[in-house]
Amino acid sequence: MTTYPVSELLRNSPAMDERQVRVELAAALRMAARLGMHEGICNHFSVRLPGPSWRFLMNPRGRHWSRMRASDLVVIDETGRTVEGTGEPLRTGFTIHSRIHMLHPGAGVVFHTHMPYATALTAIKGGRLLQVHQNAARFLDRCAYDDEFAGLAFDPSEGERMAEVFGDKSVLFLGNHGVVVVADTIAEGFDDLFYLERACEIQVLAMSTGRPLAEIPPEVARETAAQFAGRRGSAEAHLAEVMAILDEAEPAYRD
Numbered sequence: 001m002t003t004y005p006v007s008e009l010l011r012n013s014p015a016m017d018e019r020q021v022r023v024e025l026a027a028a029l030r031m032a033a034r035l036g037m038h039e040g041i042c043n044h045f046s047v048r049l050p051g052p053s054w055r056f057l058m059n060p061r062g063r064h065w066s067r068m069r070a071s072d073l074v075v076i077d078e079t080g081r082t083v084e085g086t087g088e089p090l091r092t093g094f095t096i097h098s099r100i101h102m103l104h105p106g107a108g109v110v111f112h113t114h115m116p117y118a119t120a121l122t123a124i125k126g127g128r129l130l131q132v133h134q135n136a137a138r139f140l141d142r143c144a145y146d147d148e149f150a151g152l153a154f155d156p157s158e159g160e161r162m163a164e165v166f167g168d169k170s171v172l173f174l175g176n177h178g179v180v181v182v183a184d185t186i187a188e189g190f191d192d193l194f195y196l197e198r199a200c201e202i203q204v205l206a207m208s209t210g211r212p213l214a215e216i217p218p219e220v221a222r223e224t225a226a227q228f229a230g231r232r233g234s235a236e237a238h239l240a241e242v243m244a245i246l247d248e249a250e251p252a253y254r255d
Helices: 006-010 018-034 089-102 116-122 156-166 187-207 220-228 232-249
Strands: 046-048 055-058 074-077 083-084 107-115 143-145 169-173 179-182
Touching: 006 179, 018 046, 018 187, 046 089, 055 089, 074 232, 089 107, 089 156, 089 179, 107 187, 116 143, 116 169, 116 179, 116 187, 143 156, 156 179, 179 187, 187 232
Parallel strands: 143 169
Antiparallel strands: 046 055, 046 107, 055 074, 074 083, 107 179, 169 179
């Protein structure tokens, strides 16, 4: 397995405040639960941490996202061993996330969910995100598709296979399974996850009518995708509002 060296991945990254990262990740997990993007105590969010070796911050096994606190998050190494915190990651969390972090050049954060509408597309033969709404244009030429469900990802080799299918895209639809989103920051990852589910929801609802879909012309879709590019400021504002909502209602996420 050829991986990107940690030094290369983080060379141009801003200094990372691990405490702030913990708070932001806990907030993203709690809001994802509020929005119904989670599945029981499963699914996983992770962040690659800086340093001379591979370390990943992620949610531990058995903790519901709606109760996640910054201090609950654990740090694991590339073997899945917990090096900071109490508990351990879900086995599939380690095998999927560690390998995507190590093999995808843009995987500062890795968010994996079985959110219903995006997952519904993975349950349709040949299911693809179509250009039927402007939200879908955000993801034009950014999606990869893995149509070969191979069971639960209990072995790191399955994470490596997923990473290979991912290529350099930022969204991976996993057949009969769910989706993975990678991004540079928690804010961008959460923003993409939110709007991906909204785009899929609109498509699934439109498909349910049985009427022909009105796809956006390719040239207009490309222009709209270009208009959506470079929206880091909007993503950061979105996460800031999420944290403000939680500060009012569930401030314990910061503990």
